[in-house]
Amino acid sequence: MTKQCDLVIDNVRIASMQKNGKPYGILTQSSVAIKNGKVLAIFDGSQESYHCNKRYNGENKWLLPGFIDCHTHLVYGGNRANEFEQRLQGKTYTEIAQQGGGIQGTVNATREASEHTLLSSAIKRASRLVEEGVTCIEVKSGYGLDLDTELKMLKVAKQIAEYLPVSIVTTYLGAHAVPKEYRSNPDDYVQFICDRVIPAVARQQLASCVDVFCESIGFSPAQCRKVFAAAKTHKLNVKAHVEQLSDLKGAKLAAEFAAISVDHIEYLDPKDIPALKQSGTVAVLLPGAFYYLSETQKPPVAELRANKIPIAIATDLNPGSSPIASILTIMNMASVLFGLTPEEVLYGVTIHAAKALELSSKGQVKTGMDADLCLWDIEHPAELVYGINQHRPSAKWFAGRIC
Amino acid sequence: MTKQCDLVIDNVRIASMQKNGKPYGILTQSSVAIKNGKVLAIFDGSQESYHCNKRYNGENKWLLPGFIDCHTHLVYGGNRANEFEQRLQGKTYTEIAQQGGGIQGTVNATREASEHTLLSSAIKRASRLVEEGVTCIEVKSGYGLDLDTELKMLKVAKQIAEYLPVSIVTTYLGAHAVPKEYRSNPDDYVQFICDRVIPAVARQQLASCVDVFCESIGFSPAQCRKVFAAAKTHKLNVKAHVEQLSDLKGAKLAAEFAAISVDHIEYLDPKDIPALKQSGTVAVLLPGAFYYLSETQKPPVAELRANKIPIAIATDLNPGSSPIASILTIMNMASVLFGLTPEEVLYGVTIHAAKALELSSKGQVKTGMDADLCLWDIEHPAELVYGINQHRPSAKWFAGRIC
Numbered sequence: 066m067t068k069q070c071d072l073v074i075d076n077v078r079i080a081s082m083q084k085n086g087k088p089y090g091i092l093t094q095s096s097v098a099i100k101n102g103k104v105l106a107i108f109d110g111s112q113e114s115y116h117c118n119k120r121y122n123g124e125n126k127w128l129l130p131g132f133i134d135c136h137t138h139l140v141y142g143g144n145r146a147n148e149f150e151q152r153l154q155g156k157t158y159t160e161i162a163q164q165g166g167g168i169q170g171t172v173n174a175t176r177e178a179s180e181h182t183l184l185s186s187a188i189k190r191a192s193r194l195v196e197e198g199v200t201c202i203e204v205k206s207g208y209g210l211d212l213d214t215e216l217k218m219l220k221v222a223k224q225i226a227e228y229l230p231v232s233i234v235t236t237y238l239g240a241h242a243v244p245k246e247y248r249s250n251p252d253d254y255v256q257f258i259c260d261r262v263i264p265a266v267a268r269q270q271l272a273s274c275v276d277v278f279c280e281s282i283g284f285s286p287a288q289c290r291k292v293f294a295a296a297k298t299h300k301l302n303v304k305a306h307v308e309q310l311s312d313l314k315g316a317k318l319a320a321e322f323a324a325i326s327v328d329h330i331e332y333l334d335p336k337d338i339p340a341l342k343q344s345g346t347v348a349v350l351l352p353g354a355f356y357y358l359s360e361t362q363k364p365p366v367a368e369l370r371a372n373k374i375p376i377a378i379a380t381d382l383n384p385g386s387s388p389i390a391s392i393l394t395i396m397n398m399a400s401v402l403f404g405l406t407p408e409e410v411l412y413g414v415t416i417h418a419a420k421a422l423e424l425s426s427k428g429q430v431k432t433g434m435d436a437d438l439c440l441w442d443i444e445h446p447a448e449l450v451y452g453i454n455q456h457r458p459s460a461k462w463f464a465g466r467i468c
Numbered sequence: 469m470t471k472q473c474d475l476v477i478d479n480v481r482i483a484s485m486q487k488n489g490k491p492y493g494i495l496t497q498s499s500v501a502i503k504n505g506k507v508l509a510i511f512d513g514s515q516e517s518y519h520c521n522k523r524y525n526g527e528n529k530w531l532l533p534g535f536i537d538c539h540t541h542l543v544y545g546g547n548r549a550n551e552f553e554q555r556l557q558g559k560t561y562t563e564i565a566q567q568g569g570g571i572q573g574t575v576n577a578t579r580e581a582s583e584h585t586l587l588s589s590a591i592k593r594a595s596r597l598v599e600e601g602v603t604c605i606e607v608k609s610g611y612g613l614d615l616d617t618e619l620k621m622l623k624v625a626k627q628i629a630e631y632l633p634v635s636i637v638t639t640y641l642g643a644h645a646v647p648k649e650y651r652s653n654p655d656d657y658v659q660f661i662c663d664r665v666i667p668a669v670a671r672q673q674l675a676s677c678v679d680v681f682c683e684s685i686g687f688s689p690a691q692c693r694k695v696f697a698a699a700k701t702h703k704l705n706v707k708a709h710v711e712q713l714s715d716l717k718g719a720k721l722a723a724e725f726a727a728i729s730v731d732h733i734e735y736l737d738p739k740d741i742p743a744l745k746q747s748g749t750v751a752v753l754l755p756g757a758f759y760y761l762s763e764t765q766k767p768p769v770a771e772l773r774a775n776k777i778p779i780a781i782a783t784d785l786n787p788g789s790s791p792i793a794s795i796l797t798i799m800n801m802a803s804v805l806f807g808l809t810p811e812e813v814l815y816g817v818t819i820h821a822a823k824a825l826e827l828s829s830k831g832q833v834k835t836g837m838d839a840d841l842c843l844w845d846i847e848h849p850a851e852l853v854y855g856i857n858q859h860r861p862s863a864k865w866f867a868g869r870i871c
Binding site: 144145146147149150153154189190193356357359388389390391394400401402404405406407408444445447448450451452453454455 | 548552557759792797811850853856
């Protein structure tokens with residue numbers, strides 16, 4: 066019987082990234098039928114028959130799900146190249162902060178920037194990811210730290226999807242830094258987040274998740290607890306930057322609130338891993354910041370592995386600690402710097418990254434899932450992790466359309 | 469008086485990379501006239517008048533010389549993704565070498581590959597560099613280790629320039645590894661290099677330079693001395709991989725032969741720097757291999773600086789220790805990993821890289837020099853070093869032609 070579909074991609078090797086017991090979720094079938102933006106069927110070319118106007122010959126290349134970059138801060142004003150240069154010329158962080166640099170510099174520039182300016186620079190950065198096979202990006206706010214600018218950032222982030230073939234997931238990160246207006250009373254800022262901004266974000270549906278920076282230079286566990294509680298009251302998911310520079314037990318706190326992910330976790334105490342297991346929380350590793358800040362403490366990869374915690378990888382694209390607009394570079398860094406296998410890395414930017422964003426229809430080549438797919442001219446999936454800047458997708462489909 | 473030219477690029481900010489006492493060799497003029505592939509004049513748009521059919525409005529963007537990648541091994545057969553994966557899965561180097569991996573694996577694949585196959589994979593890699601603003605690439609042989617394959621590699625390297633807007637400089641690196649045929653008598657291999665291959669390379673003008681890998685796992689200083697002497701006899705320049713993993717005094721030896729560059733030099737003894745100064749040798753730093761091999765010993769940057777040794781930066785693009793096809797990534801690594809300032813990095817991929825290849829007409833925006841130019845949509849040259857994968861040239865000219 067002939068079935069109707071919109072497109073058939075034939076003659077491909079499929080690394081589905083399903084958890085099917087095969088490395089990379091490799092499938093034996095060689096054809097994918099697509100209908101209404103979804104994968105309708107995966108089948109052996111000779112076995113079933115689909116009627117559609119379009120057929121694409123994959124020439125025995127590898128088909129993978131589009132990559133998901135599950136942690137970025139890519140909407141921001143200005144850049145910090147000037148600071149970077151000053152540090153290399155010998156200035157200290159304190160001197161730079163005193164002259165208005167650091168995160169406050171980005172906050173000032175983001176508050177001043179028009180929506181148009183923010184959007185055009187964000188599109189440029191997102192394009193770099195999209196060119197490399199990314200079809201879904203999480204974008205956090207957190208450089209406004211006042212009501213209007215935080216909402217502006219989230220609106221801009223959502224608009225990226227109107228210009229590029231990519232899904233955008235937005236996260237409200239008010240608890241990123243204490244703004245200068247609240248420097249002497251940070252608890253009041255936390256109250257402002259909980260009472261004013263979270264309700265507005267929820268009402269306007271500008272984010273699906275609330276994030277915090279739980280760190281001595283960010284917010285205390287007690288403050289983060291308040292933010293999480295407010296988020297839950299407004300039916301928003303929570304996730305958290307934790308244990309990046311020290312162990313404040315942020316991961317345990319996040320697990321208590323069933324966080325969908327804990328991110329960074331270089332200083333995570335392996336004893337806290339069972340709590341993450343219990344809460345189904347994804348561990349998001351960000352090797353870009355580790356590299357850029359010349360850190361030496363590595364996340365407890367062996368223990369995460371032993372406890373079967375899903376590990377995701379992301380660029381953390383931001384102007385201060387990871388100005389790296391390349392998922393492929395970050396994938397290589399995850400192997401070279403953190404020792405993940407190429408297979409773990411590829412799970413980390415597909416199915417596990419989807420889980421870190423609670424997206425159930427992305428991150429795998431699988432019947433019923435979104436047809437966000439990339440075709441790669443390689444001999445083995447490990448080649449995507451082994452080098453830097455060696456590959457680009459030969460073809461790419463977003464929601465079933467070639468792009 | 470109106471002068472004739474082929475093109476005027478107007479309204480640009482020029483980081484000439486000349487050594488003119490200004491950071492980045494910044495010029496006050498805003499226009500560049502080009503004729504016969506060379507820079508005819510740099511002038512203030514309002515001051516002089518040129519007659520030509522083409523004018524390009526640079527819209528106040530930054531004009532820099534095209535980048536020069538002065539150390540690559542980008543012609544090779546196969547890749548080593550499989551090995552990379554096995555190492556991350558826990559196999560040792562010895563186990564991998566025993567099953568035919570490592571450099572010998574690449575030698576086997578390169579010997580087997582047709583010229584066509586080698587060329588098409590090399591063009592793909594070179595394209596990645598060219599896209600990022602590279603207009604000149606040095607390519608070494610060294611994965612053949614027999615007469616025919618070494619000559620084949622050099623011929624293939626030269627052919628890249630027929631397909632891409634880039635100059636290719638070739639280097640014969642027979643003394644890269646001892647091939648299996650000579651494993652029990654490496655001195656005979658050195659003799660073969662000197663008596664058979666160097667004369668053939670010189671006669672056929674397939675390379676302008678001879679390189680060696682002076683290291684315990686490569687060739688001894690005594691062996692390198694023989695190779696250098698043979699190169700000099702045939703009027704070829706010399707350069708050397710030295711002090712990458714240990715201090716064998718390769719740099720001193722290279723200086724004795726007036727080497728145009730010494731490359732890697734993590735283990736260089738600062739006491740040997742005056743010899744490099746004396747011989748006018750360029751120090752080529754290769755942060756990609758340092759990163760990829762997880763090395764910890766950094767080159768003596770402060771001492772090189774204090775002695776005013778010209779420092780160049782290169783990708784070292786190769787399948788084993790630096791499969792990184794991105795000059796922009798390497799430029800960022802030179803700052804982040806080795807502490808070079810953005811200005812030093814940009815000198816390192818322009819005027820100093822030209823000097824490492826003995827090219828007197830490249831690496832600067834300067835009257836009389838090759839019009840290999842890139843226009844960048846940035847606010848400051850340091851932005852090219854500060855991030856990874858954030859920028860591509862807005863426009864590019866090779867030998868005066870837009871490309």
